[in-house]
Amino acid sequence: xxxxxxxVCSHAPGITGRAHLADPDDKxxxxxxxxxxxxxxxxxxPDALIVIAAEHFANFFMNNMPAYxxxxxxxxxxxxxxxxxxxxxxxxxxxxxxxSKRIIQSVLQDVxxxxxxxxxxxxxxxxxxxxxxxxxxxxxxxxxxNCQGPPLSPLHRAWAFGEALRKACDEAPERxxxxxxxxxxxxxxxxxxxxINEAWDKAFLQRWCAGDKAAMLSYTDEEIWRDAGQxxxxxxxxxxxxxxxxxxxxxxxxxxxxxxxxxxxxTGWVDL
Amino acid sequence: MSLYQTQxxxxxxxxxxxxxQSFLADHESVxxxxxxxxxxxxxxxxxxxxxxxxxxxxxQILMHFAAMCGLAWPEYIQAMRDAxxxxxxxxxxxxxxxxxxxxx
Numbered sequence: 001x002x003x004x005x006x007x008v009c010s011h012a013p014g015i016t017g018r019a020h021l022a023d024p025d026d027k028x029x030x031x032x033x034x035x036x037x038x039x040x041x042x043x044x045x046p047d048a049l050i051v052i053a054a055e056h057f058a059n060f061f062m063n064n065m066p067a068y069x070x071x072x073x074x075x076x077x078x079x080x081x082x083x084x085x086x087x088x089x090x091x092x093x094x095x096x097x098x099x100s101k102r103i104i105q106s107v108l109q110d111v112x113x114x115x116x117x118x119x120x121x122x123x124x125x126x127x128x129x130x131x132x133x134x135x136x137x138x139x140x141x142x143x144x145x146n147c148q149g150p151p152l153s154p155l156h157r158a159w160a161f162g163e164a165l166r167k168a169c170d171e172a173p174e175r176x177x178x179x180x181x182x183x184x185x186x187x188x189x190x191x192x193x194x195x196i197n198e199a200w201d202k203a204f205l206q207r208w209c210a211g212d213k214a215a216m217l218s219y220t221d222e223e224i225w226r227d228a229g230q231x232x233x234x235x236x237x238x239x240x241x242x243x244x245x246x247x248x249x250x251x252x253x254x255x256x257x258x259x260x261x262x263x264x265x266x267t268g269w270v271d272l
Numbered sequence: 273m274s275l276y277q278t279q280x281x282x283x284x285x286x287x288x289x290x291x292x293q294s295f296l297a298d299h300e301s302v303x304x305x306x307x308x309x310x311x312x313x314x315x316x317x318x319x320x321x322x323x324x325x326x327x328x329x330x331x332q333i334l335m336h337f338a339a340m341c342g343l344a345w346p347e348y349i350q351a352m353r354d355a356x357x358x359x360x361x362x363x364x365x366x367x368x369x370x371x372x373x374x375x376x
Contacts (some may be wrong), residue, residue: 188332188351225366
């Protein structure tokens, strides 16, 4: 089989943790968009879901920071954050180490990815799963792209990583879905929290929808930091999806800047 | 190097409930294991979230320590804004503020 679903969504912790502070229409429309994405994911009948997230120091620190890492455990725990703070109960989430290892072995043909047989999920994975697999009955394969602790992997390597993941999925008999999570412009966990560069977001999403490789890879990290904040580095997750779905049409299904969630909240997926 | 040590301790605190309990019960015994400047030591001992932000602690690490110290989200944001007024901008790292005003 092959890739049966490829999408992107936001993962900001405020989406669940500060939902009570949000404008009711913002919350309702975003949650409805997540419902639509869950339906599309379920309709693709996946056997496993790869979640590419930019994690936030839950597992990896600057003592030993992989640029790319794939999980290979039979179960994962999450969220690592205080459940009350995040608004998501802590639980065990099933994995599939055998499938993980096949994917890792395949990706290694093209990208020197690290692997981890221990992994705790933070909001980068826990928030999307809360909406997309609320029964926690789908095998999850977590993937991290370091978007937090520079030096960061160049954008063209995020594209190559997506291509390598696609090849790995094509080689597997299972039906595999991929969801990449992250923000576009945002300044999370800073005094600028809630600032969102809507124009920059829309320009990026236009490039993403067009599958415009050259335009997406043209940003420098200095430009991203200046125009899209510390959180903007997470466009690597979106770019990996583009690399994994060359030739298909991505669509943005929801975008709305929601300051209390500290990000332009987004869902989108690719017509495969 | 000592910002690394400060962040390392916070990273471990965020993950380890037992270490959190040790830190809250007797922070000096925990801090003794880290090579910190006097300023970093004091900021951690006093749970001075604003100063830790100014010293360059990554927000994705600091926000969880702030929650552990009992700060609600608006209080956490305000602590950083207050610190900008007192100390000036962040001294190093990615989390230098642009205008410190945000939207929330």
